[in-house]
Amino acid sequence: MTNSRSTQSTNQESTEALRLVEVRKTYGDDNARVTALDGVSLDLTRGTFTAVMGPSGSGKSTLLHCAAGLDEPDTGTVFVDGLELRGKSETELTKFRRQRIGFVFQQFNLLPTLTVVQNTTLPLKLAGRRIDSARARAVLERVGLGQRLDHLPGRLSGGQQQRVAIARALLAEPSVVFADEPTGALDSHSAREVLGLLQESVRTFGRTVVMVTHDPVAASYADAVVFLADGRLAGRMSSPTAQAVAERLTHLGDEIARQGRYDGTSGAYAAARNGNASGSEGI
Ligand SMILES: Nc1ncnc2c1ncn2[C@@H]1O[C@H](COP(=O)(O)OP(=O)(O)OP(=O)(O)O)[C@@H](O)[C@H]1O
Numbered sequence: 001m002t003n004s005r006s007t008q009s010t011n012q013e014s015t016e017a018l019r020l021v022e023v024r025k026t027y028g029d030d031n032a033r034v035t036a037l038d039g040v041s042l043d044l045t046r047g048t049f050t051a052v053m054g055p056s057g058s059g060k061s062t063l064l065h066c067a068a069g070l071d072e073p074d075t076g077t078v079f080v081d082g083l084e085l086r087g088k089s090e091t092e093l094t095k096f097r098r099q100r101i102g103f104v105f106q107q108f109n110l111l112p113t114l115t116v117v118q119n120t121t122l123p124l125k126l127a128g129r130r131i132d133s134a135r136a137r138a139v140l141e142r143v144g145l146g147q148r149l150d151h152l153p154g155r156l157s158g159g160q161q162q163r164v165a166i167a168r169a170l171l172a173e174p175s176v177v178f179a180d181e182p183t184g185a186l187d188s189h190s191a192r193e194v195l196g197l198l199q200e201s202v203r204t205f206g207r208t209v210v211m212v213t214h215d216p217v218a219a220s221y222a223d224a225v226v227f228l229a230d231g232r233l234a235g236r237m238s239s240p241t242a243q244a245v246a247e248r249l250t251h252l253g254d255e256i257a258r259q260g261r262y263d264g265t266s267g268a269y270a271a272a273r274n275g276n277a278s279g280s281e282g283i
Contacts, residue, residue, distance in 0.1 A: 016044070016082060017047075017081065017176050017208035018042070018079070019044070020063075020067060020076065021041050021076055021078075022076040023039070023041070023063075023078060024074050024076050025062050025231075036062040037062050037063060037066065037231045038230065039076070040228075040231070040233055041076075041233070044210065046206065047206045047208060048208055048209075048223050048224065049198065049208075049209045049221070049222045049223045050209070050210050050223065050224050050225070050226060051211050051213055051218065051240070052064070052210065052213075053212075053214070053219055054229050054234065054249075054252065055252065056214075059228050059230075060212045064180055064210065066078060067080075067176075067210065068097065068103070068176075068178045069085045069088075069096060072085075080096075080175055080176060081100055081176075083100075095127070098126060098127035098172070099174075100176070101175065101176055102207075103169060103180075104162070104178070104180070105165070105179075105180050106180060106181040106184040106185050107185060108153070108162055108164070108185075109165065110153040110161055110168075112153055114152075114153075115150045115152060116151050117140065117149045119164055119168060120139070120140060120168045121133075121171065122168070123168060123171070123172050124172055127172070136171055139170055140164075142167075143163040143164075143166055145164060148160065158186050159190025159193055162183075163194065163197060165182075166182075166194065166197050170201055170205065175208060176207075178210050179211040180211075180212050181212055182195075182211060183195060183218050184215075191217075195221040198211065198221065199221050202223075209222075216246040216249065219240055219245045220241050220245060222240060223238065224236060225245055227249070227252055235248065
């Protein structure tokens with residue numbers, strides 16, 4: 001009995017990239033408190049691509065920041081790679097992020113005075129890790145920038161800059177790559193290339209990607225979409241299509257009121273308000 005339980009737990013840890021348990025985050029004080037996350041629980045398996053969607057102010061960025069250890073939840077727990085973030089000092093968290101987490105931001109966040117290769121290898125340098133230049137070049141070739149290694153970011157298009165950012169995130173072989181609106185500043189052609197690369201990093205390299213986006217087309221590149229509304233998980237959709245995602249977003253508010261609360265770990269609604277449990281994936 002004990003053995004089987006410990007095997008189960010080990011198996012869960014070995015396949016689990018990210019787990020949030022009842023994460024709650026508020027901002028402000030008692031006079032003006034905003035609940036950004038209201039008890040969010042979520043499990044993401046390694047090697048999956050998940051989009052996080054929801055209306056403006058629904059808590060998407062807060063979720064990303066808490067999951068990446070950039071912000072601390074008021075209550076609840078976050079595990080990356082089975083390791084709990086709570087209780088780590090700022091220095092430990094910084095080290096942890098450098099080793100296990102990759103970031104891709106809307107505005108690329110490249111250093112303008114460093115070349116493509118130097119930008120890509122910077123996180124490894126900061127982490128005091130060995131820099132394998134051949135590997136850095138191989139990753140940059142993989143994202144289509146083999147001819148641009150010594151260029152400065154200012155000489156690249158937005159799409160090319162975002163590909164540098166993806167190469168930078170992938171080079172450190174992080175457990176989870178968090179992408180915050182990675183296509184928000186790109187034209188549709190560049191956006192497709194960047195989304196294709198994120199998909200490839202999951203399918204070919206086994207990375208785990210969590211992407212916040214407002215764009216149903218971008219979300220359709222993911223394996224699954226989780227929907228947030230008012231700081232709560234409000235549903236999940238597997239194998240999303242842009243049309244199905246857009247439709248779900250349109251009805252998100254009504255459905256939350258109707259169905260109650262979604263439990264992201266079990267794939268079923270807790271139906272907190274009306275006792276109406278559903279085995280369906282979404283609302
Ligand atoms: N630093 C902060 N101080 C006060 N309130 C904040 C802070 N950050 C977020 N909030 C509030 O928390 C709620 C969730 O914000 P969050 O940025 O996570 O939403 P979002 O879904 O990412 O929104 P958007 O799509 O507009 O970027 C909002 O009501 C927001 O105003």
